[in-house]
Amino acid sequence: MDDAVPPAAPPQRRARQPRQATTERRAEILRAAAHTFGSKGYKNGSLAEVAEQVGITHAGVLHHFGSKEALLVEVLEYRDKEDVRDLEGQHIPDGIELFQHLVRTARMNVERRGIVQGYTVLTGESVTEDHPARGWVTNRFTILRGEIQAAIVEVGGGDVPADVAAQAASAIIGVMDGLQVQWLLDDEVDLPAATQFAIEAILTAALLGTGRPHPLR
Amino acid sequence: MDDAVPPAAPPQRRARQPRQATTERRAEILRAAAHTFGSKGYKNGSLAEVAEQVGITHAGVLHHFGSKEALLVEVLEYRDKEDVRDLEGQHIPDGIELFQHLVRTARMNVERRGIVQGYTVLTGESVTEDHPARGWVTNRFTILRGEIQAAIVEVGGGDVPADVAAQAASAIIGVMDGLQVQWLLDDEVDLPAATQFAIEAILTAALLGTGRPHPLR
DNA sequence: AGCCAGTTACTGACAAGTCAGTAAGTTAAC
DNA sequence: GTTAACTTACTGACTTGTCAGTAACTGGCT
Structure with a gap:
């Protein structure tokens, strides 16, 4: 050459x-x-x-x-x-603080519609074949799931089975994203309230049997 | 005509x-x-x-x-x-059957990846300005929310406040959609299990105080 | 039974536009 | 005086949509 x-x-x-x-x-x-x-x-x-x-x-x-x-x-x-x-x-929140941080984020997001829309559009697009953002989005989900799963286990004092914690972590991320879509399309949806409600519900269910129910508030 | x-x-x-x-x-x-x-x-x-x-x-x-x-x-x-x-x-399911139907749908969806992807991509795209599917998607969400909200109230025997039922309905739809995105990007996510877990958790939380906890299974 | 006008279901060519990317030239900072 | 930071000008690949022309079908009239 x-x-x-x-x-x-x-x-x-x-x-x-x-x-x-x-x-x-x-x-x-x-x-x-x-x-x-x-x-x-x-x-x-x-x-x-x-x-x-x-x-x-x-x-x-x-x-x-x-x-x-x-x-x-x-x-x-x-x-x-x-x-x-x-x-x-400020240290990266863990344990119970992580969930408080997630709820706070939902509250803040109401004032940042553009950013929320960008995240939503790009995430939806990324599931198409060979999309250039696919790897980034996938990786982001994986990291987030890991952090939330660890926080659930920590809050449960180690008594939460790994698979339950994993399902709850996925569900928390899912409900946050899914509610954002509905809120973007229809302002009637109360994003912060529904997010807080759902996170509390999922967290409570994950902690059932560990003697630590109703963790937030 | x-x-x-x-x-x-x-x-x-x-x-x-x-x-x-x-x-x-x-x-x-x-x-x-x-x-x-x-x-x-x-x-x-x-x-x-x-x-x-x-x-x-x-x-x-x-x-x-x-x-x-x-x-x-x-x-x-x-x-x-x-x-x-x-x-x-088969009659359109209502009451407790609706939630069983939603969980069944999640189980079926694992075998219908293409349809799930289509729904996900189109929904994500629809939040952009002037998207031709926006009205359809918005309407679909509104109808679905109404049905689920009504079912929650019915299961709770009328004791569930309307705003709680509305938040729970949004959350159930949101968690189903959000979990689908994660599952499409990463097969490690257990779509049916996480969906069932989250719906049960949200429903249980919505029924708290009505004397009818743990409604499914 | 057979014809035939009117229509449907297309094709192929083309118009008009948008897009990412390239090549070459200009200006101004270092 | 070299080179980064551009602009202008252009290409080629795609886009949706229009249009004229053609083959095939349909329903009614003899």
Whole structure:
């Protein structure tokens, strides 16, 4: 593939770094992309629409991210990093605090419709064949399930069987996501109240027989 | 629908009905469209792909349905009719039987991955702005919530407050949908077991104080 | 029984648009 | 003066939808 050796080793010149303002510019693009993919979906959202929000052309976006799929991947990674940053300092909640945190999140989400919609659209889309976000979504579910399952076991003092804890963990995640969909389509659905009700119900059922019922409130 | 009187009928031209085999052909197309929209989504699924499955061109599909959006609407109506046909004869379950029916459905769904995926993809997509399936999905949720809420009140002997029953109904639908997403992405999730566990938990919580706990099994 | 007008059920070609991605040129920061 | 950060211009692949033309079927009239 390659030809004769260039005489001496080509001493790579300097100035190979991006400019100072570029990091923030890329972050701007990522936020715009998160907004577009969130409201229109990945397939239906276009690079042109993303570019317009930051005042450049779609080719400019491709200059930074190479391809639409690579942009999506970076959006997802960016969101992960943001989530971690939000929790910085304050320890990651475990045990009973995790469930209080989940209920609080549901309450906050009512004021963040756009973010909720983005999560919902992308998650739904991801179950299609060969979707570029599939791995990310699957992994996110796996991690979350593990954390919630561990918290259930901890709250139950180790008396909750693993399979019951696993089912309850899946159910808690499921009910949160499913209620978000209904709330997005119909404001009559009381997202925080229904979420709290369901989490308490599932948690109580999981702890049945451990002598620690009605854990929240 | 019209012209019940052949005798003095106006000299309308004849042969205004579709052909005999057409009904079945349209059904074929609807099934193909359900499959395509289900696996690829509505936006990402093309008329050409639908047409190929029944051995015609995309223009042939448009001949029958006029537009892609009209095709989607007919797919959804077709599925509704099928659901009704499945329940024909056997009365629509109410009271405690409704919840047994929901758990049975979850068990059946494990063997109908394609249908579940179609429902999931379309539901997720529908929360985007101006999606043609939005009204259908919203309506479906409203009807379902009403039925489940009524069943909860019935099982509770009228002692369950309306808002509690409403929250529980939303939660039951939500947990079923949310668990389906997780199961589609990861077979490790035990869809039937987690669904049954969650429905029992939510129902039990809703009936608390009515003297009728642990309603299923 | 056979014809035939009117219609249905298509096909193939094309219009008009959107999309991601590429190549080459320009400007300004380092 | 090199190179990052763009823009403009363009390509090719797909999209839905329209249209004219054609074969096949249907129902009524002889």
